[in-house]
Amino acid sequence: MELGICVASKIDDIDYVVRAEELGFTHAWFADSQMLWSDPYACLALAATRTSTMRLGTGVAVAGTRPAPVTAASIATINRLAPGRTFCGIGTGNTAMRIMGHPPMRIAEFDDHLTALRPLLRGDEADVEFRGVRSPVRHVMPDDGFVDFDPAIPLYVSGFGPKSLALAGRHGDGAVLSVPPHPAAMARVWDSIESGAAEAGRMIDRAAFHTCSLTTIVVTEPGETLDSPRVRAQAGAFAMASLHYAYDQYRNFGRAPRGPFAEVWEEYRAVVEETPAERRHQRVHAGHNCWVLPEEERFLTAALIDATCMVGTADELVDRLEALDAAGLDQVMVLPPFDPRFDVIEAIGRELIPRLASA
Secondary structure (H helix, E strand, O other): OEEEEEEOOOOOOHHHHHHHHHHOOOEEEEOOOOOOOOOHHHHHHHHHHHOOOOEEEEEEEEOOOOOHHHHHHHHHHHHHHOOOOEEEEEEOOOOOOHHHOOOOOOHHHHHHHHHHHHHHHOOOOEEEEEOOEEEEEOOOOOOOOOOOOOOOOOEEEEOOOHHHHHHHHHHOOEEEEOOOOOOHHHHHHHHHHHHHHHHOOOOOOOOOOEEEEEEOEEEOOOOOOOOOHHHHHHHHHHHHHHHHHHHHHHHHHOOOOOHHHHHHHHHHHHHHOOOOHHHHHHHHOOOOOOOOOHHHHHHOOHHHHHHHOEEEOHHHHHHHHHHHHHOOOOEEEEOOOOOOHHHHHHHHHHHOHHHHHHO
């Protein structure tokens, strides 16, 4: 089981990535959300010059805000700086699109985007639709030092549901997930991936197909509870972002959440809907995966943390991670809140990574 970090891209925070590499984290996934954080490719360029072993890529790039040739050229530029350490994670834009008041890219459009992106990442020609016109597109100076398509850049497709996971099987070298951190969920994930691959005439080699799931991890002391101030501080932003996502699903598709979300849903919805509808898309994602807003603290229940985050003693977490590995998950991508991010990765580096490496 590998452990990576998801980075809320911040142009002057590269020391965080450097320290993660020193601690043994294998990947840094730089988030792409233009109205929240710094540009991920600028951050990746700096990280490429400050690291030597860690794999670097987008976590994830947004298909709806950048045409496929732009994404291919951007990540191939990073591959020039970190050859063989670069990857391209890409999704439909669950946050980046919604924060501009738009739904994520639809599945058929995402399929078309990936159909173009995959050959472009190899330096090959693709049929690309742009502004309503389809044209053959390729990088016309790939061998002149501006970009590198060799070594190959793996394509990791983000999928939250069966249809997008099927696209990962159809087009990807791996899948980026945000599923509950429990082994049982992986069986459904693999069913969707392999179904999409079969429809495209592909055969998935599970050993070579890289799966990574986003969550956060808090290493507790014996007897420390999910309601402790430290756990709330280190897990709260990720758990609350899951509630933000639940509201987006409700707003776009009319789907009210169930389970641990349901107990706070009506009160949370009332708070969000105090903001006028024309600007509500900005309010939903305030503090997104960095901080819990003071007025949202009361919605951060132990049940919500337990459902969305991995919290436990070192022994408990090692057992959970090994069970996920046995179920077919290759990596957990950790996204801590901004302020305690160093504390979170130090604990993981001290308590978990050495034990996982020796297993």
